[in-house]
Amino acid sequence: MTANSREAVGSTLYALRHPPNRPSTKHLFPDNRTMNTVSRALVLTVLAISAAACGRNSAADTATVATTVLVGPEAITVASTGMLATGPALSGTLVAERTAAIRAEVAGQVMAILHEPGDRVSAGTSLARIDDHAIADAWLSARSGVTQAELSADIGKRELDRALKLNAAGAIADRDVENARRANLGAQAQLDDARTRLAQAQKQKDATIVKAPYNGIVAERTVNAGDVVAPGAPLFTVVDPTTMRLEANIPASQLGAIRLGAPVTFAVTGYPDRKFTGTISHIAPSADAQTRQVRVIARIPNAGAGLVAGLFAEGRVSSTVREALTAPQNAVDQRGIRPVVARLRGGKVERVEVTLGARDEATERVELTSGVTRGDTLLVGAALGITGGTLLKVSAPSDIAAKKN
Numbered sequence: 390m391t392a393n394s395r396e397a398v399g400s401t402l403y404a405l406r407h408p409p410n411r412p413s414t415k416h417l418f419p420d421n422r423t424m425n426t427v428s429r430a431l432v433l434t435v436l437a438i439s440a441a442a443c444g445r446n447s448a449a450d451t452a453t454v455a456t457t458v459l460v461g462p463e464a465i466t467v468a469s470t471g472m473l474a475t476g477p478a479l480s481g482t483l484v485a486e487r488t489a490a491i492r493a494e495v496a497g498q499v500m501a502i503l504h505e506p507g508d509r510v511s512a513g514t515s516l517a518r519i520d521d522h523a524i525a526d527a528w529l530s531a532r533s534g535v536t537q538a539e540l541s542a543d544i545g546k547r548e549l550d551r552a553l554k555l556n557a558a559g560a561i562a563d564r565d566v567e568n569a570r571r572a573n574l575g576a577q578a579q580l581d582d583a584r585t586r587l588a589q590a591q592k593q594k595d596a597t598i599v600k601a602p603y604n605g606i607v608a609e610r611t612v613n614a615g616d617v618v619a620p621g622a623p624l625f626t627v628v629d630p631t632t633m634r635l636e637a638n639i640p641a642s643q644l645g646a647i648r649l650g651a652p653v654t655f656a657v658t659g660y661p662d663r664k665f666t667g668t669i670s671h672i673a674p675s676a677d678a679q680t681r682q683v684r685v686i687a688r689i690p691n692a693g694a695g696l697v698a699g700l701f702a703e704g705r706v707s708s709t710v711r712e713a714l715t716a717p718q719n720a721v722d723q724r725g726i727r728p729v730v731a732r733l734r735g736g737k738v739e740r741v742e743v744t745l746g747a748r749d750e751a752t753e754r755v756e757l758t759s760g761v762t763r764g765d766t767l768l769v770g771a772a773l774g775i776t777g778g779t780l781l782k783v784s785a786p787s788d789i790a791a792k793k794n
Contacts, residue, residue: 481637545576655704
């Protein structure tokens with residue numbers, strides 16, 4: 390009830406309770422029954438006026454409430470044209486293309502650890518040193534054997550040459566020449582055997598210095614200084630980080646959508662805002678009988694060494710790439726029979742049926758083949774449920790700050 394209405398009602402009630410001093414009104418109102426009837430009529434009139442005033446205020450308040458819904462800029466998107474890539478989704482674990490499990494080749498005590506996990510090493514870099522005293526003695530013995538064998542071989546050769554000359558002069562018989570020849574061959578054989586033993590001793594001596602097989606990073610150390618190791622004991626793991634591979638599985642039903650050399654785009658844990666690329670390098674010739682999944686391997690260049698083995702990756706094989714009108718998948722309501730979008734046009738929400746095309750699982754966008762045009766403003770997320778016909782306004786950041794305050 391407005392202030393004017395309240396004032397009018399109050400005045401009327403006061404007039405009823407305090408009539409003015411006038412000449413007798415008996416001729417107008419002969420009895421109290423008539424007076425009461427008039428009073429009731431006036432009261433009903435006042436109530437009607439009050440009700441009408443309240444009705445007008447209620448209508449005004451309703452009009453105020455049903456004005457405009459305010460949403461933030463994160464609740465809208467724009468249908469745009471861009472490149473849409475489609476293909477099977479995949480997920481798996483990153484593995485270093487080259488991983489070396491370095492094991493002890495000789496028995497002995499580990500005298501020193503020269504590199505720790507995380508160290509970048511070059512091919513031939515010494516990683517650890519194993520006690521070589523016994524091996525060094527064996528090497529010295531083998532080298533001495535070679536020296537002795539070389540002397541014997543030299544003597545045998547000279548004796549053979551001398552026998553040949555004497556035989557030519559008729560001084561000795563052919564039998565003596567054959568004996569000299571056999572002695573020379575025996576000395577040469579002993580020399581070869583001594584050289585083989587020296588080479589083996591040299592190899593064992595070299596193996597006491599554990600070295601990196603190629604450029605890479607020490608990923609793991611499984612031995613400590615002072616440990617006594619036997620041949621075959623694990624010592625280090627060295628990985629080459631310049632090339633990684635993504636080992637993943639895809640449904641057998643999507644096998645026809647991939648090929649060797651097909652590009653792969655994926656994201657990994659630890660780098661949520663970065664995308665990495667690679668190519669399919671291997672497709673298993675058969676599917677798993679239980680899961681109906683096919684094993685695929687993608688080769689991933691990693692020149693900057695940003696990726697590390699063991700990270701979980703999710704992505705997609707880009708089998709086809711074309712230009713299309715797309716929108717985020719959360720801008721499409723697919724709960725009904727036909728997919729629907731909530732379009733904002735002229736400050737009012739419109740529920741529009743659309744036809745969907747291909748999907749890009751990596752970017753979470755879907756193709757819109759009909760229903761909307763390029764540049765249309767669409768609601769996303771929770772705002773997608775706003776009823777059609779609702780007046781809507783997109784707030785600026787300053788509006789949001791003012792509303793919070």
